[in-house]
Amino acid sequence: MTQLMMKQSQFLTELQTKGLRLKSADQVHVSRRGGAGPSDHQAITVDGTTLMVPIYTQTAWASPFSLSDDVQNEDVQKQGATLLSNNIPLADVTFAKDPEFYNLTTADGIPYSHIATLHSTDVLATTVLQTCIRYESRRKACQFCSIGQSLRAGRTIAHKTPEQLAEVAKAAVELDGIKHIVMTTGTPAGADRGAKVMCESAQGIKAVVDVPIQGQCEPPKDPVWYQRMKDAGIDALGMHLEVITPELRKAITPGKSEVSLDEYYQAFEDAVAVFGRGQVSTYILAGLGDTEKTIIDTCQKLIGMGVYPFVVPFVPISGTPLEDRPAPTSEFMEAVLRPLAQELVNLDMTSDKVKAGCVRCGACSSLSRFEKEAEDERQIA
Known part of the structure; x- marks a missing residue:
């Protein structure tokens, strides 16, 4: 079953367990690395649902999920980005900006x-x-x-x-x-x-x-x-x-x-x-x-x-x-x-x-x- 055929619950579960593979350290603003609470995560909003997604784990480094190549942190905060699965566009996402x-x-x-x-x-x-x-x-x-x-x-x-x-x-x-x-x-x-x-x-x-x-x-x-x-x-x-x-x-x-x-x-x-x-x-x-x-x-x-x-x-x-x-x-x-x-x-x-x-x-x-x-x-x- 492809991600596009999944229910949103299945898709979000797969994204959260597999994590997000960064192509560049500049692509996202990391909100949590180390410490108490949800660490090594990034808050991502997909279709109105916000999820904490791992980005600094070994699983994430091998994840099929990534962002489009031209996306930088500033772009994500202003207008969002495209989430890819094995380089296939899957969904529009936004990241939380610094409060x-x-x-x-x-x-x-x-x-x-x-x-x-x-x-x-x-x-x-x-x-x-x-x-x-x-x-x-x-x-x-x-x-x-x-x-x-x-x-x-x-x-x-x-x-x-x-x-x-x-x-x-x-x-x-x-x-x-x-x-x-x-x-x-x-x-x-x-x-x-x-x-x-x-x-x-x-x-x-x-x-x-x-x-x-x-x-x-x-x-x-x-x-x-x-x-x-x-x-x-x-x-x-x-x-x-x-x-x-x-x-x-x-x-x-x-x-x-x-x-x-x-x-x-x-x-x-x-x-x-x-x-x-x-x-x-x-x-x-x-x-x-x-x-x-x-x-x-x-x-x-x-x-x-x-x-x-x-x-x-x-x-x-x-x-x-x-x-x-x-x-x-x-x-x-x-x-x-x-x-x-x-x-x-x-x-x-x-x-x-x-x-x-x-x-x-x-x-x-x-x-x-x-x-x-x-x-x-x-x-x-």
Whole structure:
């Protein structure tokens, strides 16, 4: 089947798993390289859907997808470009340009882009603590994590204060139309596991601008933190499993695996009771060894609890222990995402109902496109 004959969900899944091969370093403006969040990606808008597409991976270097030869970064930002598949024109695409708030600095001289960055087209993202007790230990670090890379490169600061976050958030909303905010954090050495800094940061932002916020942290030991985060202004919460199978958790996320699956499931139950059904989510990285059945069965359990399972394709990041691990195939992703989307539609827990964060943005996975197609098919039936 050619790309032109595919449903958009299939096409976007293939583009995201295979990546985009650059013919010249000047062709795109790289929005993310190294660091926390979607790294080594470029935000690309195709037919109205924005997707984070890998461009600095071994898979991308061999990808059939590329841009027309004469395209430069300036051209893409102004009038778009043509996406090619094996040199055959396939679709018109546009890339996000640098937001206006990137031109500003704080009173003490810190660039706003070192405090928060634009993800996709209307999402402000920040890693409040750019350090992590897991990352600092080679034995306990998540094998795919690059949270320290952007800090070492001088592209960010170790701790963003509530005042700094509030200043940047206000500017991003007023200058660039930011619609919601994602706040994540490295895990600190405390029983709250990042919940405390989420509260402080949300309070600072909500004091100056009314914008939905998703907080992301490991499950705090005391469930009282869920209500505290909610009261502080966090509208949605992410607690990320990433890997499911116990043996894989120990090998790939050795530090995080010390927080057992049972603890995670209890945390999900406690958090849903506070934030509501569909406003609690978890990342699952497909392609790290969990089987299709394991992922689908786990997702069904999570949905039944009111937790949105955000399944995304694993992207190997340069400089990490898993930098040479290939991305999952598009066939694997479709086999997981299509039934998952159907289940989410059936239970009325789709991504468009999430108030803020990665799931609402949706650019790191084609799952929301599968949801839309499942919705369309249900209406026709």
